[in-house]
Amino acid sequence: MVIETRSPQETFELGKKIGETAKPGQVYTLNGDLGVGKTVFTQGVASGLGITEAVSSPTFTIVQVYEEGRLPFYHFDVYRIGDIEEMEEIGYDDYFFGEGICLIEWAELICDILPEKRISVTIEKDLAQGFDYRRITIEEIEER
Numbered sequence: 194m195v196i197e198t199r200s201p202q203e204t205f206e207l208g209k210k211i212g213e214t215a216k217p218g219q220v221y222t223l224n225g226d227l228g229v230g231k232t233v234f235t236q237g238v239a240s241g242l243g244i245t246e247a248v249s250s251p252t253f254t255i256v257q258v259y260e261e262g263r264l265p266f267y268h269f270d271v272y273r274i275g276d277i278e279e280m281e282e283i284g285y286d287d288y289f290f291g292e293g294i295c296l297i298e299w300a301e302l303i304c305d306i307l308p309e310k311r312i313s314v315t316i317e318k319d320l321a322q323g324f325d326y327r328r329i330t331i332e333e334i335e336e337r
């Protein structure tokens with residue numbers, strides 16, 4: 194599925210719809226360049242889950258946990274990760290295979306440990322379409 198947005202609000206609303214319908218145990222991977230809108234999308238998902246607390250990229254920790262919504266929300270940003278071992282140290286599999294919703298910014302950096310079943314979200318710019326244009330591709334992945 195490909196969705197085009199033309200403002201941060203539209204990307205937020207798309208995330209919000211996904212947050213409203215997300216099911217326990219789902220893992221969303223988020224890829225796209227710096228400043229493309231991964232965190233804006235994430236804030237929408239959090240809002241859709243009923244989280245009112247401000248959500249920003251976890252800068253000093255790999256994962257930020259929000260318990261306030263309809264389901265637990267685990268927001269990862271692995272941009273600064275040096276080694277997969279850092280994921281093991283935080284016990285990532287409890288999150289990936291738990292009953293909450295995982296959302297992983299820069300998931301491509303940890304592709305070796307991603308669950309076989311996940312929902313991939315890729316956000317891209319196309320400057321020919323304008324500065325605020327984003328093309329958002331959402332696809333279900335099931336490796337075996």
Ligand code: ADP
Binds near residue numbers: 227
């Ligand atoms: P990332 O987390 O991918 O590094 P952010 O979500 O932090 O990016 O920032 C995205 C920036 O792009 C914000 O400043 C936002 O206002 C801007 N922006 C402009 N148009 C859009 C759009 N259509 N969707 C999302 N963000 C947009």
Ligand code: MG
Binds near residue numbers: 270
């Ligand atoms: Mg971000």
